[in-house]
Amino acid sequence: MDRRSLIKNAGIGSVLAAGVAPAVVHAQSAIRWRLASSFPKSLDTIFGAADTFAKSVKDMSGGKFEVSVHAAGELMPAFGVVDGVQQGTIECAHTAPYYFFGKDECFALGCAIPFGLNSRQMTAWMYEGNGLKLMREFYAKYNMINFPGGNTGAQMGGWFRKEIKSVADLKGLKFRIGGFAGRVLERMGGVPQNIPGGEIYQALEKGTIDAAEWVGPYDDQKLGFNKVAPFYYYPGWWEGGPQLDFFINQKAYDALTPEYKAIVEAAASKAHVTMQARYDALNPTALKQLVGAGTKLRPFPNDVMNASFKAAMTVYSELNAKNESWKKIYADYDKFRADQNLWFRFTEMSFDRFMQSQKL
Template identity: 50%
Template sequence: MDRRNVLKGAGLAAAAGVVASPAIAQSQPEIRWRMASSYPKSLDTLYGAGEMVAKRVAAATDNKFQIQVFAAGEIVSGLQVLDATQNGTVECGYTLSSYYIGKDPTFMFDTSVPWGMNVRQHNGWMYYGGGLDLVREFLKDYNVISFPAGQTGAQMGGWFRKEINSVADLQGLKMRIAGMGGQILQKLGVVPQVLAGGDIYPALERGTLDAVEFSGPYDDEKLGFVKVAKYYYYPGFWEGSAQPSLYVNMEKWNSLPANYKAILEAACAEANALCMAKYDAQNAEAIRRLVSQGAQLRAFPRDVMEQSYKEAFKTYSDIAASNAKFKKIFDHWSAFREKELTWFRIAELPFDYFVNQQQGQR
């Protein structure tokens, strides 16, 4: 064997490697996006889930694809994120679709449906039941594509200045509540108000609100509601699950290289799972702290629950009668929900009930 030829060949191979690596890297474009969030930075769960997406995308692309996250109010208000993404003011937005049911009640299906499905059922519908395809078809009219990118789980019913002993106590009550839940409670006498996260506490403190709902113990503690309203009700039946999404401007999405699209989609799926895990870990401790600070836990009265359930499905039927887009998704969602409830009744609910019963007897 000619040693000089071997060394020469090795040198050429090494040189080829030096050239090839940068050439591959250089073939990937440098992209800079802005993400408008509907949440303040203090909410490290919801605002943090958007940051999680941005960090994962940057890390997976060697910082070639960077997304800068802006809190509510820094570019647009928390309730204008869809509009900003739709018209290209920002490339993407992290938001809750239920903020936009004033445009079309069909928006609610992306986030949650009052008296609908829990987190696992909702994820099943979105990812494997055809729900995400239906939501994306609807959102084409708004020039955005959506990606599930967070979850809160079942939420609390909110903070009230006075006790609620029956439906009669809801009459004229001014409550911050977003989405379809507000429309349903309005039928029970509530006067719903829609405010972004950072605007709620001042209104409650000034007394322009009698009650607020936002999320659950971990987020609510950060927003300080316990300081001005002591009665903490459960459950938040209007959000048995609540899924924030990343909305991406359609033109910007279509212009991405295929591998960047795959990375962004995977980053959103990761945020969807980890956001829920963080809430599950943190809410259990936060509820204890809130009680120690004076929160008084209360269950909603039975008549409030029953009447809201009845009004919810009457509302859906009424909307479906005049809104073809809503009806298309509602019919599909209803059929999936029926099957899921049957399955969970067989295995999940008996398991959870027995474990909790035994825990209480220890």
């Protein structure tokens, strides 16, 4: 006799006595969560990862576990989502951890740091290295657990009103730059601005800032940056592989059944893979269109790259001396990065360099 027949033909007392009630309750329980995103709905790639997560959770639970997704500003400001999760105002959030480096620099290690891991290396560190373990130990201080929730891949260096010919051109430059990278820009005389994605265009248009970076061609075209700044630089040396995260309130997560916990993990993994696949598929066409419309594509000068690298390593050394959590996590991250660079030097880089030289 199956459980449904048992329930139909027996009273609840008989069911409890039979020892099958927990499974029945689990199967019938309904859960409703709210997710606050740090991104506007117009960015279907990065905001869309939260939609992918929510749809997967609903589908895998047969509609019993639903997550409503809210764009930045609907439930709370873009940069307020960690406080929301920590305090239990919302059950979960989808965001770029480095937005919150002001709370502790370690948040940046869970997303991207200048001259850090690329997207594949970051995923490897998280899933097969010590990344998830170390970051979850850190995030526990904020009453939350993280699940990787997407990656943009290496980003572009941003949009500039004026050409950047040397490091000297960065002095006094008001640059909207994501998260922790501002610490490095300051060392070269720049003036970092931390502005949510939905507010960048207006700031650039009004001249409140001199330059801005977001992600890459597809998003940048949607946001219209090419209309207010002519020079488009690459690469985004501060974001070789920025990982987005789903932050979940620890109490809300602990209250889930093992089945629902497995669903959350699987749904986050699907969102993680889907997000970068979309970016990789959409960016090439967008870049062609931007250049065709007059965008001036430029590489950062070598002296800018070298000075940035030197400044970044100095910042990391200083943090090792004053932030014990950073020292612990960065030591593992640094070793993993060195091993990955050695491996990629012989495989990925050699293959990519040859392929880029071919006229396909």
